[in-house]
Amino acid sequence: MSQRSPKTERGDALAIICGGGSLPFAVADAAIRRGRRVVLFALRGWADPQRVAAYPHHWSWMGQFGRFRRVAAREGCRDVVFIGSVVRPSFAQLRPDLWALPLIPRLVRLFRGGDDHLLSGVGRILEEHGFRLLGPQEVAPELLMPPGVVGAQTPSGRDWADVTRGVALLRATSPFDIGQAAVVANNQVLALEGPEGTDQMLARVADLRRAGRIQSSLGAGVLVKATKVGQNPRLDPPSIGPQTVEGTAAAGLAGIAVIAGTTIVAEPERIAAIADRAKIFIVGVNPDGSAP
Amino acid sequence: MSQRSPKTERGDALAIICGGGSLPFAVADAAIRRGRRVVLFALRGWADPQRVAAYPHHWSWMGQFGRFRRVAAREGCRDVVFIGSVVRPSFAQLRPDLWALPLIPRLVRLFRGGDDHLLSGVGRILEEHGFRLLGPQEVAPELLMPPGVVGAQTPSGRDWADVTRGVALLRATSPFDIGQAAVVANNQVLALEGPEGTDQMLARVADLRRAGRIQSSLGAGVLVKATKVGQNPRLDPPSIGPQTVEGTAAAGLAGIAVIAGTTIVAEPERIAAIADRAKIFIVGVNPDGSAP
Numbered sequence: 001m002s003q004r005s006p007k008t009e010r011g012d013a014l015a016i017i018c019g020g021g022s023l024p025f026a027v028a029d030a031a032i033r034r035g036r037r038v039v040l041f042a043l044r045g046w047a048d049p050q051r052v053a054a055y056p057h058h059w060s061w062m063g064q065f066g067r068f069r070r071v072a073a074r075e076g077c078r079d080v081v082f083i084g085s086v087v088r089p090s091f092a093q094l095r096p097d098l099w100a101l102p103l104i105p106r107l108v109r110l111f112r113g114g115d116d117h118l119l120s121g122v123g124r125i126l127e128e129h130g131f132r133l134l135g136p137q138e139v140a141p142e143l144l145m146p147p148g149v150v151g152a153q154t155p156s157g158r159d160w161a162d163v164t165r166g167v168a169l170l171r172a173t174s175p176f177d178i179g180q181a182a183v184v185a186n187n188q189v190l191a192l193e194g195p196e197g198t199d200q201m202l203a204r205v206a207d208l209r210r211a212g213r214i215q216s217s218l219g220a221g222v223l224v225k226a227t228k229v230g231q232n233p234r235l236d237p238p239s240i241g242p243q244t245v246e247g248t249a250a251a252g253l254a255g256i257a258v259i260a261g262t263t264i265v266a267e268p269e270r271i272a273a274i275a276d277r278a279k280i281f282i283v284g285v286n287p288d289g290s291a292p
Numbered sequence: 293m294s295q296r297s298p299k300t301e302r303g304d305a306l307a308i309i310c311g312g313g314s315l316p317f318a319v320a321d322a323a324i325r326r327g328r329r330v331v332l333f334a335l336r337g338w339a340d341p342q343r344v345a346a347y348p349h350h351w352s353w354m355g356q357f358g359r360f361r362r363v364a365a366r367e368g369c370r371d372v373v374f375i376g377s378v379v380r381p382s383f384a385q386l387r388p389d390l391w392a393l394p395l396i397p398r399l400v401r402l403f404r405g406g407d408d409h410l411l412s413g414v415g416r417i418l419e420e421h422g423f424r425l426l427g428p429q430e431v432a433p434e435l436l437m438p439p440g441v442v443g444a445q446t447p448s449g450r451d452w453a454d455v456t457r458g459v460a461l462l463r464a465t466s467p468f469d470i471g472q473a474a475v476v477a478n479n480q481v482l483a484l485e486g487p488e489g490t491d492q493m494l495a496r497v498a499d500l501r502r503a504g505r506i507q508s509s510l511g512a513g514v515l516v517k518a519t520k521v522g523q524n525p526r527l528d529p530p531s532i533g534p535q536t537v538e539g540t541a542a543a544g545l546a547g548i549a550v551i552a553g554t555t556i557v558a559e560p561e562r563i564a565a566i567a568d569r570a571k572i573f574i575v576g577v578n579p580d581g582s583a584p
Binding site: 165168169172173176177178188189191192194195196214 | 486
């Protein structure tokens with residue numbers, strides 16, 4: 001491993017493979033504040049072109065491993081962070097370049113399974129080719145959810161019961177590599193996240209409420225997000241952003257609980273302000289769902 | 293228990309508390325074919341008035357326990373079957389009559405939890421008042437899904453892998469009293485049923501496919517339905533009907549797997565015909581998901 005010293009072989013610029021949403025830019029800004037040079041590898045179709053333009057960047061299609069390897073080497077990047085929403089692509093959406101062609105049988109196998117299976121496989125491919133995969137929490141620990149509440153609202157005793165049940169459910173479903181989020185209200189599980197993602201799941205809960213299928217009153221129920229047991233925390237860590245808070249409020253829930261120290265909060269001040277306006281609590285809890 | 297002999301105390305007519313869909317009528321017809329007198333207690337807002345009219349019946353609102361007890365006694369009914377879709381009512385939708393008023397604190401507690409919790413509580417209340425709660429499978433065993441395939445299509449090896457994963461997932465989520473159904477395609481869990489019910493869950497999978505969020509090809513994936521572990525099989529047994537088959541086809545799945553002997557199939561011949569036309573398999577499996 002000695003020839004892989006970051007400063008000697010490829011330099012210490014940070015490559016950020018950049019999906020959708022504001023999280024990649026929060027990570028980039030945090031790394032830059034720490035004095036690191038950052039190069040965005042923006043994924044066409046996902047990354048926001050206007051925001052990407054403010055940083056050194058290269059655009060590429062998903063699957064262009066060869067191009068990524070070449071450009072990252074030229075830019076002196078050995079450390080790689082893969083961050084931002086990428087709705088699971090279909091295999092047909094990949095545009096493998098020549099270098100990636102020999103990887104296709106392996107990619108086909110990775111596509112047969114859940115998100116973790118796919119992401120950790122892609123992570124391993126990067127590492128086998130001399131890159132070092134870092135989690136956003138390693139380059140920007142200040143973006144991690146702290147223990148306790150953010151904002152002015154606090155969970156009630158009933159809310160805590162829903163949090164515990166939600167965390168237990170997510171632990172039980174971890175081996176099945178489903179979603180990272182669930183909604184529990186008055187001890188009733190209203191939704192478990194699938195490939196639709198958190199925002200769509202919250203919209204579903206709002207629909208259920210409009211259709212009269214939820215018996216709990218407005219302002220009861222919790223969105224719970226947690227890392228899957230055994231998930232590589234460097235890939236696709238759970239995150240909450242302004243949209244999550246707005247979706248939680250629209251679904252008529254009381255608040256949001258995430259595991260402290262493993263969940264990314266893109267814009268903490270803005271999120272606290274939105275939560276306070278919507279009277280939504282946001283709390284960082286222990287991995288077993290208990291109060292910190 | 294001797295004073296509860298069905299023939300002496302209250303006679304042997306069968307009360308069918310009748311929700312939505314065609315299942316209550318399939319159960320009624322099967323009981324009548326066996327020579328039993330049947331009285332429908334049709335729930336306003338759920339039961340189909342046109343079909344109810346063909347049987348001896350009484351209409352009532354959900355929560356009219358007193359009225360039910362009085363009329364059922366007059367009709368000579370001690371055995372009760374509770375069958376048909378009843379989207380979980382909100383507490384406000386109940387119209388308890390005078391007799392039911394003392395039960396309200398208990399009902400409030402029942403409403404704090406999943407469907408099983410609610411249904412089994414209502415079942416216990418009926419039994420405490422001298423009724424005998426029967427499952428539809430007890431009065432009409434010919435409606436139970438047999439082991440093996442119904443119709444012409446058979447599951448592939450890949451389909452069997454999805455069936456096994458789906459059954460394992462439903463077993464893992466049983467303690468959380470969520471839904472009885474899941475969709476798995478190419479080893480990826482696409483959806484777990486919540487209070488929205490099977491038809492809406494299938495519509496969600498169809499939406500995910502249209503939005504390009506499912507990487508598996510058309511004609512891959514299985515709808516799996518199973519009784520929750522520990523569920524009272526007399527209440528809300530899983531069932532499939534023509535709509536289930538049509539929804540499965542519309543979601544682009546390969547077929548349906550249910551646990552043989554515990555799942556109700558309302559109209560087996562019609563369902564087989566629809567499945568054959570849509571090239572959908574329907575298979576009854578062992579409780580662990582293996583082939584019978």
